[in-house]
Amino acid sequence: QVQLVESGGGLVQAGGSLRLSCAASGRTFSSYAMGWFRQAPGKEREFVATISRSAGITYYPDSVKGRFTISRDNAKNTVYLQMNSLKPEDTAVYYCAASRTQGISAMAYNYDYWGQGTQVTVSS
DSSP: OOOOOEEEEEEEEHHHHEEEEEOOOOOOOOGEEEEEEEEEESSSEEEEEOOOOTSSSSOTTTTTTTTTTEEEETTTTEEEEESSSSOGOOOOEEEEEEEEEEEOOGGGOOOEEEEEEEEEEEEO
């Protein structure tokens, strides 16, 4: 069982930056690939970033590539999402998730544990 708690969300102006953190409980954090997803009001949950167990592989959709960076610190049981050059369309609730998958995954159904989410609002 893994419990995930996100933090770092807030209100920021367009062009600004935020760093989200996701702290995981348990001693098996390094056994999980981690991902970030987001969901805006009235829209489906959207994949944002994923990172492999050892942090050797990362993957992003085109919508955030070059602006967002996912990283992890297995010693601290924490995964991060650095978000730069934020746009109003990045406004959403951001969720971190843990997956037992061997590599990485952009598919929400491959993730076994989810955090409660943190709100990110980007004003124009």
